Amino acid sequence: MRHFLEFEKPIAELEGKIEELRRTTDAGGIDVAEEVGKLRDKAETLLRQTYAKLSPWQKTLVARHPERPKAMDYVRALVAEFMPLAGDRAFADDAAVVAGLGRFRGHAVAVLGTEKGRDTESRVQHNFGMARPEGYRKARRVMELAGRFGLPILSFVDTAGAFPGIEAEARGQAEAIARSIEAGLEAPVPFVATIIGEGGSGGAIALAAADRILMLEHAVYSVISPEGCASILWRDAAQAPTAAEALRMTAEDLRKLALVDAVVPEPLGGAHRDPAAMMAAVGDKVWSVLEPLLALDGATLRARRREKFLEMGRAGVV
């Protein structure tokens, strides 16, 4: 059973009807192939129309879609010989951040991701993609390892943000994030980050201080969730759709603001309708931006990465 979002209701109804008709046919009833064909065209048109003009809030819902491919899905699809690595060497292993080594198009790489999980059990195991300090410390450790061995870094970001907890604060959540950002900026190797779903604030930038930042068409990337922003600035979490609009958190907006380098188009109806095509498209795009970086030495990469971030949002500085 496909999971439909609230605004997809008309599409869900049409697809339900198609399914019903098909079952009638299979059961030996009257042939309704023509009818099904017509409905199918109608459903596709509706899907196309709906997804062509998704509001920022609707995109937020698509970005959080439970069936959307998650970080480990990309790793499994794109990285061969994957060897997971664990632990921050100080306190624990945080499963909200996945890390490891593998091969991407033949090149040995280090891989990082924030993993939300796909069912209740794995969601709990990965803490819904909200990392604790140990997760960011693991990320930092693996980025430093990648630097020592000249391995490019690929990250897949999908998180509501860093975990807000008592223990997380006690163990230095802020410091862990700051060091992870620093490790990304300092890495003497190519670093490509892809925002695959939710790019939630500090927990996202911790794994995205990269040479190239890619974003999926319906992904969102913001300093605060629309709900959080609405409850602070509007004093009403129900204003989240308005806040989503104001925050300019969509891939298209962020491309215009030159905060992301490229937008990867999604299959019709979102990544969750054709995960295999989505993951293949991400692989192609990552490779197309990574390949030219492979020729650059560490000092050049680092210097250009700094320049890139220092220039961000600076248009018009006098």
Next chain:
Amino acid sequence: MNWITDWALPKIKGLIGTSREVPDNLWHKCPACEQMIFHRDLERNLHVCPSCGHHMRLSAQGRIKATLDEGWSRIELPKAPADPLRFRDQRRYSERLKDAQTKTAMDDAVVVAQGAIEGRKVVVAAFEFSFLGGSMGAGVGEALVTAAKLAVLQDAPLIVFTASGGARMQEGTISLMQMPRTVIATRLVKEAGLPFIVVLCDPTTGGVTASFAMLGDIQIAEPGALIGFAGARVIEQTVREKLPEGFQRAEYLLEHGILDMVVKRHEMRATLGRLISLLREKLPPEPAEPAPELVALPAPEPAEATEPAKPA
């Protein structure tokens, strides 16, 4: 309202520096002990309550004055694009910004100054919490990058006094990008072999703690300062637990290994002076006067377990 009241008057006020307004209240109540304090006494005491020692918030200008030797100068900062997203909540961000600018006679929430501490040159950046909660947008990021470059140019340590609610939401993802930008600023200072010292003041939270403010060579905080990443309310709602006593206060962070020291405001200047001397002067400078005794607050004793642990 016209351009004179909107633009010219604040500018002139800013240039004169003293707005000559009569304080509406000559007496302040200490929020901790509720003692009434005459405003001059409070100022003279660096906004520390004379009766209970509670550290109240201090303006950016006040911090710089209390830290640097006479003769310091404020640095002109590059102007970042105002309101890049044309953000509007219940009010326009551009209006909120203008109000804050008028109220504080500042362009944004950070003042940068160059000067000296006990004769040793330094660059200081100080946050103004009353400017939109000291929030970090492009203007603040630009101020910190400028301060870092100036420190390198002047061969001077960089000291940042923070007081910030975090990222400036009204600048969206641009404000998020100030995290890597300010981290780069810290790298510039450190790579030049210069000390980067952070003084965390009440309150410092969110994207400011999760970037440059946790990357000091030395991490100092003022007593009682609220310092953390996530807000207390968000944490309470998430974990559905009562927060421990003193949670996210300077002393709690010291106990948890996140700070080097908690230093009283009256001892801040001398502490910074000695730290810079120790980090940069391999041999003591020609003795002029005996150094003053410094008292850093020790880590609080654990409530129970007064018995020293026996070696295994």
